[in-house]
Amino acid sequence: MKLLFMQKFPALFALAMTLAVSSPMQAHAAKLNFQAVDKNGNAMSDVVVYATPIGMPLPPSEKTEATISQNDMQFSPYVTAIHTGSQVKFPNYDKMEHHVKSFSAAKEFEIKTYERGVVPPPVIFDKPGIVIVYCLLHNWMRAYVLVLDTPYFVKTDQSGTAMLDKLPEGNYEVKAWHPNMGSIKPPLSQTVKVSDQSAPVKWQFDFVPAPRKSK
Ligand SMILES: [Cu+2]
The missing domain is CATH 2.60.40.1120 (Carboxypeptidase-like, regulatory domain)
Incomplete structure (x- = not known):
């Protein structure tokens, strides 16, 4: 059977062998x-x-989900690395309102002031780069998102x-x-x-x- 396939479709057979040998699974x-x-x-x-x-x-892009919460008047975690195309949620667990704003070229966005317990729709980071996240109500609050094309981080x-x-x-x-x-x-x-x-x-x-x- 295999021999027949090889004789009939030599080019396909060669391709199949190449793929089998170079497959990342192996x-x-x-x-x-x-x-x-x-x-x-x-x-x-x-x-x-x-x-x-x-x-x-x-390897093919794997879209994942990360969370940066607002907790004790800080973003947590401070630093988040994600694969390009991933989405991030910004839940507010504090007693007061917070805000989320980025001026970064890799992802400019804003989530207007929202209250405790609110989880706004996630933000999709579709370009690689460094994104600095601020809360414009509390000037010390800052988080960093590193958006990477490689999944190895x-x-x-x-x-x-x-x-x-x-x-x-x-x-x-x-x-x-x-x-x-x-x-x-x-x-x-x-x-x-x-x-x-x-x-x-x-x-x-x-x-x-x-x-x-x-x-
Ligand atoms: Cu804030």
Whole structure:
């Protein structure tokens, strides 16, 4: 049967074999660890690390949903990374009214003043870039949304560490960004070969993060 198919449709058979061999399902996946420190060598949280494959296609876009709530007069979380095309909800859990506004080119939008318990329709982030979110009622309130074309991203925790797993082996351009860099300073960048033996990727930023503003 197989032989017959091969003889009748040699081109199709060759294509099927190529697809079977290069299918991402069969690519070996590996882990990559990250460690971010500031100018003084102290652990840095809220660093978004993202990896873009070199010479390999990105997997198909997966639309996901994230939530940035308004809680205790702050946006929470402070930093959110999402895949392009994802949507974000902005529920208000506070006792007072809040507002949501972005002037960023990647996504300009406004949710006019709304009360506790209200969850406005989600906002779709359809272009990659950095989006700074404000509440125009409380000038210290700020959140950052990093919209990325790659699905391979992670955020460092209080220990300054993060891990990406299920990365198909190969070469990646890996970048690290912190909200204090805004959209002005370019992210740090390294080319990394991902395999079972990959060493942790270290990042040292040339500044000390500013404390988050509060009321
Ligand atoms: Cu507010």
